[in-house]
Amino acid sequence: MSSHDQGEATDDRSAASVRSLETVTAAVLFALGVVLIADSLRIGAGWTDEGPQSGYFPFYIGIFLCISSLVNFVRAIRDPETATEAFLTRHQASMVMSLLLPTTIFVVAIGFIGIYVASALLIAWFMHQLGKFPWSHTAPIAISIPAVLFCLFELWFKMPLPKGPLEQLLGVV
Amino acid sequence: MQEIQSLIAGFGVALSAYNVLLMLIGIVLGVLIGVLPGLGGANGVAILLPLTFSMPPTSAIIMLSSIYWGALFGGAITSILFNIPGEPWSVATTFDGYPLAQKNRAGEALTAAFTSSFIGAFIATLVLTFLSPVVAGFALKFGPPEYFAVCLLTFCAFVGMSHDPPFKTIASMMLGFGLAAVGQDSVTGTLRLTFGQTELLKGFDFLIAVIGLFGISEIIQTLEEGLSFRGGNGKIKLDTVLKTWRELPRYWITSLRSSAVGCFMGIVPGGATPASFMAYGLAKRMSKKPKDFGSTQNPQIEGVVAPETAAHAAGTSALLPMLTLGVPGSPTAAVLLGGLLIWGLQPGPMLFVEQKDFVWGLIASIYLGNIVGFIVVLAFVPQFAAILRIPFSIIAPSILAICAVGAFTVSTSIFDIYMMLIFGIVGYIFKKLKYPLAPLVLAIVLGDRTEEAFRQAMLSSGGNLGVFFSNGLVGSLTALAIAIFVWPFISQAMTRLKSAT
Numbered sequence: 001m002s003s004h005d006q007g008e009a010t011d012d013r014s015a016a017s018v019r020s021l022e023t024v025t026a027a028v029l030f031a032l033g034v035v036l037i038a039d040s041l042r043i044g045a046g047w048t049d050e051g052p053q054s055g056y057f058p059f060y061i062g063i064f065l066c067i068s069s070l071v072n073f074v075r076a077i078r079d080p081e082t083a084t085e086a087f088l089t090r091h092q093a094s095m096v097m098s099l100l101l102p103t104t105i106f107v108v109a110i111g112f113i114g115i116y117v118a119s120a121l122l123i124a125w126f127m128h129q130l131g132k133f134p135w136s137h138t139a140p141i142a143i144s145i146p147a148v149l150f151c152l153f154e155l156w157f158k159m160p161l162p163k164g165p166l167e168q169l170l171g172v173v
Numbered sequence: 174m175q176e177i178q179s180l181i182a183g184f185g186v187a188l189s190a191y192n193v194l195l196m197l198i199g200i201v202l203g204v205l206i207g208v209l210p211g212l213g214g215a216n217g218v219a220i221l222l223p224l225t226f227s228m229p230p231t232s233a234i235i236m237l238s239s240i241y242w243g244a245l246f247g248g249a250i251t252s253i254l255f256n257i258p259g260e261p262w263s264v265a266t267t268f269d270g271y272p273l274a275q276k277n278r279a280g281e282a283l284t285a286a287f288t289s290s291f292i293g294a295f296i297a298t299l300v301l302t303f304l305s306p307v308v309a310g311f312a313l314k315f316g317p318p319e320y321f322a323v324c325l326l327t328f329c330a331f332v333g334m335s336h337d338p339p340f341k342t343i344a345s346m347m348l349g350f351g352l353a354a355v356g357q358d359s360v361t362g363t364l365r366l367t368f369g370q371t372e373l374l375k376g377f378d379f380l381i382a383v384i385g386l387f388g389i390s391e392i393i394q395t396l397e398e399g400l401s402f403r404g405g406n407g408k409i410k411l412d413t414v415l416k417t418w419r420e421l422p423r424y425w426i427t428s429l430r431s432s433a434v435g436c437f438m439g440i441v442p443g444g445a446t447p448a449s450f451m452a453y454g455l456a457k458r459m460s461k462k463p464k465d466f467g468s469t470q471n472p473q474i475e476g477v478v479a480p481e482t483a484a485h486a487a488g489t490s491a492l493l494p495m496l497t498l499g500v501p502g503s504p505t506a507a508v509l510l511g512g513l514l515i516w517g518l519q520p521g522p523m524l525f526v527e528q529k530d531f532v533w534g535l536i537a538s539i540y541l542g543n544i545v546g547f548i549v550v551l552a553f554v555p556q557f558a559a560i561l562r563i564p565f566s567i568i569a570p571s572i573l574a575i576c577a578v579g580a581f582t583v584s585t586s587i588f589d590i591y592m593m594l595i596f597g598i599v600g601y602i603f604k605k606l607k608y609p610l611a612p613l614v615l616a617i618v619l620g621d622r623t624e625e626a627f628r629q630a631m632l633s634s635g636g637n638l639g640v641f642f643s644n645g646l647v648g649s650l651t652a653l654a655i656a657i658f659v660w661p662f663i664s665q666a667m668t669r670l671k672s673a674t
Contacts, residue, residue: 051632054363057624058354065347071340092397119574131566
């Protein structure tokens with residue numbers, strides 16, 4: 001289904017095993033189930049004169065979540081393959097991080113510098129760092145895509161998106 | 174022939190210049206979405222949904238459903254030319270489609286794929302036209318117990334009919350119900366699971382979940398797999414089209430069988446993806462030369478026909494339970510259902526009574542949309558395929574930015590963009606660990622209404638679960654749901670018994 005990168009030597013050692021991810025996921029889901037049960041009990045999971053209380057339905061959802069997570073947890077531990085199988089190779093992990101880190105910064109930055117400037121920076125970063133484009137190619141694309149979004153949303157659909165200091169400076173807010 | 178009259182009136186609605194223009198825009202956008210990695214039917218529609226808030230509902234649904242049809246067509250292009258399924262339901266199309274393209278038969282494979290998609294959709298639309306008024310009439314008699322039983326059946330079908338591990342399906346679904354419970358309880362107004370956080374008061378919006386789970390996660394996965402797009406030329410000559418059309422009638426049994434599988438899997442919420450695999454498997458088993466299926470020496474056109482017919486039939490018929498019962502059969506149908514609620518329409522059987530223009534305008538537009546879509550993809554394949562030659566380092570950040578914009582516009586909240594990213598990471602991990610995403614999304618969408626139906630039913634019975642067996646209708650729905658639910662466990666136990674002896 002996938003054609004792997006060519007050229008560069010890739011580090012195929014495991015960065016994390018399937019088992020570790022399986023058990024952590026199951027444990028987190030189990031914990032969420034416990035939270036559901038606890039909160040349902042807090043607001044009442046039984047019956048009153050007016051019928052079922054607010055926690056009545058989520059209480060059982062929590063129970064089912066806990067049971068199914070428990071089964072998934074036990075299965076992951078009992079399956080010997082999961083210990084050796086890689087969830088991600090080191091090469092893949094570095095690829096994923098090279099996307100996730102800038103994306104996280106982008107998402108956080110939206111609140112401060114607005115979505116247009118943040119998008120321009122994100123595109124510029126990707127093109128220059130991962131795509132190895134020269135700045136002469138990067139800059140026009142990184143600026144024009146947010147500009148198109150601006151025209152589309154602010155001007156055409158009259159739907160204001162988060163803006164920051166740059167837009168204030170330009171007087172478009 | 175009440176349906177025919179209604180349908181003709183529907184064509185009157187759908188054929189207005191404005192609606193036809195929206196349909197065209199929808200189809201073209203849809204094919205683009207289907208071709209681009211990280212954008213699919215469900216999240217593409219979710220991102221564009223806020224833009225339709227101010228449109229008349231009929232025009233809005235025509236545009237959004239056209240995006241869905243476009244995406245269904247678009248998925249086949251990348252599968253055949255680049256061996257990259259643009260959509261999960263096109264995975265089975267790569268088995269024979271890509272080998273065909275490598276043997277310089279891309280034109281034939283594409284023509285066959287588009288034609289079969291069209292036929293699958295057409296048959297499913299016929300089913301939709303004539304079956305949905307019947308189902309809706311039936312559903313008018315539904316009370317809370319029946320409605321809950323239908324929801325139960327929907328969710329049990331996910332456990333019983335998918336190939337994903339059943340306990341992971343249940344966990345994923347329960348997480349969805351849990352997320353749906355966050356915020357104000359719709360019956361009593363009590364705050365649940367908000368922990369004093371104002372952001373959590375309004376609960377989790379499933380559109381945000383869809384954009385994250387299907388969009389962001391897809392981009393992470395594409396990058397991890399390190400895709401480089403190398404592929405054949407997608408140009409289709411008229412000769413090839415005509416030649417393939419002459420050949421296609423030979424596979425009429427496969428087409429019919431795949432359409433039936435697709436319609437069934439779409440109505441019972443199995444969805445387009447399992448339908449495409451099932452139809453492919455059946456075609457292979459019934460064929461005289463099963464070994465040639467998916468082979469590089471002699472790939473079969475039939476191996477493209479079967480999954481494409483089924484996927485398109487399932488995608489289309491998924492609208493039937495959405496319109497008639499208010500229970501969507503696929504994530505994309507769920508997003509469209511969310512749209513109905515936003516436009517102020519109550520999905521369910523009353524739509525067929527109170528909103529005739531809307532329902533029949535939509536159904537008529539499906540006929541038109543598929544004809545338009547068919548012509549558009551056939552004529553512009555090379556242009557659409559060229560999009561994949563744009564470097565991923567430009568496409569990925571642009572799609573991320575568009576997803577962020579889409580997430581923000583749902584309720585103009587920056588908090589939603591953070592949630593989108595979290596859903597994206599969760600979706601990526603879930604996909605890799607084989608936790609299915611569709612039941613999670615459907616549980617978020619249907620959670621509140623399922624709960625309400627359950628509570629009303631329990632209230633009427635004084636807390637006696639026997640209410641779900643109190644009459645023939647609700648009893649058989651519940652029994653069917655339980656039977657489908659326990660099926661994977663029984664079949665597992667049987668295989669274990671067999672291997673033990």
